[in-house]
Amino acid sequence: xxxxxxxxxxxxxxxxxxxxxxxxxxxxxxxxxxxxxxxxxxxxxxxxxxxxxxxxxxxxxxxxxxxxxxxxxxxxxxxxxxxxxxxxxxxxxxxxxxxxxxxxxxxxxxxxxxxxxxxxxxxxxxxxxxxxxxxxxxxxxxxxxxxxxxxxxxxxxxxxxxxxx
Amino acid sequence: xxxxxxxxxxxxxxxxxxxxxxxxxxxxxxxxxxxxxxxxxxxxxxxxxxxxxxxxxxxxxxxxxxxxxxxxxxxxxxxxxxxxxxxxxxxxxxxxxxxxxxxxxxxxxxxxxxxxxxxxxxxxxxxxxxxxxxxxxxxxxxxxxxxxxxxxxxxxxxxxxxxxxxxxxxxxxxxxxxxxxxxxxxxxxxxxxxxxxxxxxxxxxxxxxxxxxxxxxxxxxxxxxxxxxxxxxxxxxxxxxxxxxxxxxxxxxxxxxxxxxxxxxxxxxxxxxxxxxxxxxxxxxxxxxxxxxxxxxxxxxxxxxxxxxxxxxxxxxxxxxxxxxxxxxxxxxxxxxxxxxxxxxxxxxxxxxxxxxxxxxxxxxxxxxxxxxxxxxxxxxxxxxxxxxxxxxxxxxxxxxxxxxxxxxxxxxxxxxxxxxxxxxxxxxxxxxxxxxxxxxxxxxxxxxxxxxxxxxxxxxxxxxxxxxxxxxxxxxxxxxxxxxxxxxxxxxxxxxxxxxxxxxxxxxxxxxxxxxxxxxxxxxxxxxxxxxxxxxxxxxxxxxxxxxxxxxxxxxxxxxxxxxxxxxxxxxxxxxxxxxxxxxxxxxxxxx
Numbered sequence: 001x002x003x004x005x006x007x008x009x010x011x012x013x014x015x016x017x018x019x020x021x022x023x024x025x026x027x028x029x030x031x032x033x034x035x036x037x038x039x040x041x042x043x044x045x046x047x048x049x050x051x052x053x054x055x056x057x058x059x060x061x062x063x064x065x066x067x068x069x070x071x072x073x074x075x076x077x078x079x080x081x082x083x084x085x086x087x088x089x090x091x092x093x094x095x096x097x098x099x100x101x102x103x104x105x106x107x108x109x110x111x112x113x114x115x116x117x118x119x120x121x122x123x124x125x126x127x128x129x130x131x132x133x134x135x136x137x138x139x140x141x142x143x144x145x146x147x148x149x150x151x152x153x154x155x156x157x158x159x160x161x162x163x164x165x
Numbered sequence: 166x167x168x169x170x171x172x173x174x175x176x177x178x179x180x181x182x183x184x185x186x187x188x189x190x191x192x193x194x195x196x197x198x199x200x201x202x203x204x205x206x207x208x209x210x211x212x213x214x215x216x217x218x219x220x221x222x223x224x225x226x227x228x229x230x231x232x233x234x235x236x237x238x239x240x241x242x243x244x245x246x247x248x249x250x251x252x253x254x255x256x257x258x259x260x261x262x263x264x265x266x267x268x269x270x271x272x273x274x275x276x277x278x279x280x281x282x283x284x285x286x287x288x289x290x291x292x293x294x295x296x297x298x299x300x301x302x303x304x305x306x307x308x309x310x311x312x313x314x315x316x317x318x319x320x321x322x323x324x325x326x327x328x329x330x331x332x333x334x335x336x337x338x339x340x341x342x343x344x345x346x347x348x349x350x351x352x353x354x355x356x357x358x359x360x361x362x363x364x365x366x367x368x369x370x371x372x373x374x375x376x377x378x379x380x381x382x383x384x385x386x387x388x389x390x391x392x393x394x395x396x397x398x399x400x401x402x403x404x405x406x407x408x409x410x411x412x413x414x415x416x417x418x419x420x421x422x423x424x425x426x427x428x429x430x431x432x433x434x435x436x437x438x439x440x441x442x443x444x445x446x447x448x449x450x451x452x453x454x455x456x457x458x459x460x461x462x463x464x465x466x467x468x469x470x471x472x473x474x475x476x477x478x479x480x481x482x483x484x485x486x487x488x489x490x491x492x493x494x495x496x497x498x499x500x501x502x503x504x505x506x507x508x509x510x511x512x513x514x515x516x517x518x519x520x521x522x523x524x525x526x527x528x529x530x531x532x533x534x535x536x537x538x539x540x541x542x543x544x545x546x547x548x549x550x551x552x553x554x555x556x557x558x559x560x561x562x563x564x565x566x567x568x569x570x571x572x573x574x575x576x577x578x579x580x581x582x583x584x585x586x587x588x589x590x591x592x593x594x595x596x597x598x599x600x601x602x603x604x605x606x607x608x609x610x611x612x613x614x615x616x617x618x619x620x621x622x623x624x625x626x627x628x629x630x631x632x633x634x635x636x637x638x639x640x641x642x643x644x645x646x647x648x649x650x651x652x653x654x655x656x657x658x659x660x661x662x663x664x665x666x667x668x669x670x671x672x673x674x675x676x677x678x679x680x681x682x683x684x685x686x687x688x689x690x691x692x693x694x695x696x697x698x699x700x701x702x703x704x705x706x707x708x709x710x711x712x713x714x715x716x717x718x719x720x721x722x723x724x725x726x727x728x729x730x731x732x733x734x735x736x737x738x739x740x741x742x743x744x745x746x747x748x749x750x751x752x753x754x755x756x757x758x
Contacts, residue, residue, distance in 0.1 A: 013293075027635055036286070040293075148747055
């Protein structure tokens with residue numbers, strides 16, 4: 001196996017950011033690990049309460065900053081919050097793909113699939129497939145953006161902080 | 166793997182200003198450190214901006230390390246905590262409490278999952294797993310760095326519990342809840358209560374009958390005015406959230422019962438394994454399952470006569486439908502726990518009836534743990550013969566017996582007599598069948614119950630949170646969770662009752678304050694977020710001479726669905742703010758070399 005340029009030991013593998021959900025898909029991803037099902041270590045997860053809360057701008061930012069792809073491990077029909085979570089997620093997915101296109105990035109860098117709380121094997125299958133597809137697509141050609149670009153200015157949060165206290 | 170001691174290694178340094186974050190990286194025995202170089206992770210993160218203290222520990226969840234964290238928080242005046250260990254499903258609460266006890270706001274702690282989502286998923290790639298762990302911990306540090314101190318939301322809870330299933334577990338849970346003053350609605354799908362135990366005869370060790378136990382429980386249940394028992398009824402709908410669920414129960418064809426409940430206890434029990442035709446001679450006359458044999462014994466007295474034929478010889482085949490490892494063809498991997506004791510107990514009842522009956526027990530392993538050992542000892546002392554076989558060469562049951570002989574023949578290779586092959590004639594072959602999950606698709610869908618690979622319901626943690634599920638307020642107990650005998654089922658039922666009562670007796674529950682907030686300066690009242698919230702948590706309020714959107718904290722469920730619909734990016738979900746997510750993305754991407 002060739003060494004990674006960053007000193008990691010694995011082969012150069014696509015970096016994938018997964019948006020999971022705390023109650024549905026994250027337990028499914030946990031179960032993949034508990035079952036010692038292997039998937040590429042370039043895959044890292046950020047857990048959110050619900051897929052309908054993913055901002056399309058985060059998908060764009062992740063790819064602009066250096067991830068090769070984003071995988072949304074969606075609640076699907078299982079969502080405990082929203083009966084129309086699937087439709088909302090589909091709209092977010094579409095907006096995020098459009099954003100990628102607008103910024104000269106391949107919309108295929110975003111993938112979404114419903115992952116249930118015991119969907120360990122489906123998760124691993126999706127991720128392996130996506131990783132292979134991203135490897136074929138090659139690295140992102142656009143230069144990375146600066147950290148924090150496009151984000152809410154911290155002043156917004158300061159306001160919130162003030163209101164909260 | 167260095168530094169296995171409980172005393173953690175310290176590095177990093179205190180910083181004069183800015184964030185003061187403590188980072189603790191867990192070995193988890195070897196569950197993490199066997200696959201991740203935790204010392205390398207420590208080296209890589211100890212100088213991250215804002216980190217004041219960074220350590221590794223053998224078990225971060227141990228009392229000693231918790232104590233040490235609390236001391237560090239006080240001593241170094243920490244304002245943030247990052248624990249990199251297992252899934253937040255297990256110990257998020259533990260470490261939040263550590264923070265709280267030490268005076269650190271619990272919402273400035275981040276849990277980083279480097280076990281289920283790192284070491285265990287990459288056992289084949291130590292360098293890759295270590296690299297990933299570094300990224301994950303940096304993501305957690307970034308998140309904590311931009312966290313806000315929050316206080317929990319307090320919601321009122323309904324002092325009523327729904328119990329699903331009226332077997333011994335469900336009935337006993339209902340009684341326990343009623344005895345502490347909570348109202349209970351018990352829903353039973355069947356027309357009769359009592360489940361399997363109602364049909365059992367004399368039980369070990371006190372000789373009381375199952376039917377009598379259930380009748381006694383039912384009397385007590387009926388004497389409790391706070392318990393409503395609905396038979397022939399099923400839960401069909403559940404809405405609301407922990408502390409205040411609305412449930413809909415359908416009884417019979419036409420009646421619908423609605424109730425508000427604070428929690429739900431699922432006690433739906435088990436099904437017994439039903440071997441397909443041909444498995445160990447299943448389908449031949451005289452080949453019976455454990456429950457069939459029990460009912461046969463229950464139905465008669467005196468010398469045993471089965472289908473008009475005297476019973477002189479019985480062969481028991483153990484582990485049917487249990488412990489089906491690869492050598493046994495796969496299937497149910499678990500041990501059903503109760504069957505060794507049950508079969509031994511029934512063989513003793515046979516000996517009571519007719520000591521001359523020859524009884525042969527063909528087993529892989531006998532698991533008569535605890536006091537059940539006395540059953541096994543008694544069975545052997547009364548003449549039962551135990552013959553051990555290997556799972557790769559199970560006994561063969563045939564009808565190939567000679568004239569005038571018992572009609573069944575069992576061939577088995579006896580492992581303990583140097584592999585001698587034995588032919589045993591039998592009038593009855595008892596397949597000692599294990600427990601399997603009941604088909605409960607509807608209930609699983611309604612309650613969003615977590616189902617394990619084995620089809621049984623999963624608790625959050627087998628030791629620390631043994632009756633709670635990932636669905637807040639939905640508890641499980643009894644054999645629907647995993648094989649248990651009746652006393653174990655009742656013990657877990659009382660655990661569920663205590664857990665439910667612990668929350669509901671207070672009358673309120675503290676919920677995560679991780680709700681949505683609107684920055685009024687950015688909000689231009691475009692109106693898009695109002696219909697996006699199905700809980701109607703967003704209202705229009707005056708703000709400096711104009712109107713803006715505002716989130717009602719107690720109504721917000723914290724899903725975040727309003728966040729992406731705001732064109733002005735004025736809405737943040739606390740704990741998952743735009744700033745935090747972007748910081749995490751950057752932390753996860755930082756080079757690890």
